Amino acid sequence: MxxxxxxxxxxxxxxxxxxxxxxxxxxxxxxxxxxxxxxxxxxxxxxxxxxxxxxxxxSIGVKPKIPLGAWFFGTMGVVMLGIAALFLWTDPHGWPVAAYPGAFGLLLVVFAVFVWRRYRAVGLNL
Ligand SMILES: [Zn+2]
Ligand SMILES: [Zn+2]
Structure with missing residues (x-):
């Protein structure tokens, strides 16, 4: 040409x-x-x-700051903690019942933080 x-x-x-x-x-x-x-x-x-x-x-090519999994488990955990708090609020002596959603909610929140931290660690290696 x-x-x-x-x-x-x-x-x-x-x-x-x-x-x-x-x-x-x-x-x-x-x-x-x-x-x-x-x-x-x-x-x-x-x-x-x-x-x-x-x-x-x-937001193409832009990673969400918090991964969906962390959002999901975190929200579930907060809801569970809220239920536990509601139990205690309605019945101050009902802590054995409130302990179940409370412990479960705490576990979910910890798991959400774990997922988030892991996501960030992986993101740094990319
Ligand atoms: Zn020319
Ligand atoms: Zn031209």
């Missing part, structure tokens, strides 16, 4: 935007590739900005 502007010169690449052949004299380097003109460079920049914004909006 020859350069779109300089027909006697062999093209070294293709414009990322319009697909024309470009020689070393015409090529403009941009972030990821080469383009033939300022207008084509601007087009790539604009497109990239749109893609970046879309990624931010939909």
């Amino acid at each position: 020859q350069c779109f502007v300089h027909h006697e010169v062999a093209a070294v690449g293709i414009c990322r935007t319009c697909g024309k052949g470009i020689c070393p004299a015409c090529a403009r380097e941009i972030d990821k590739g080469i383009v033939c003109s300022e207008a084509c460079a601007q087009f790539v920049t604009d497109n990239q900005a749109i893609v970046d914004r879309a990624k931010r909006v939909y």
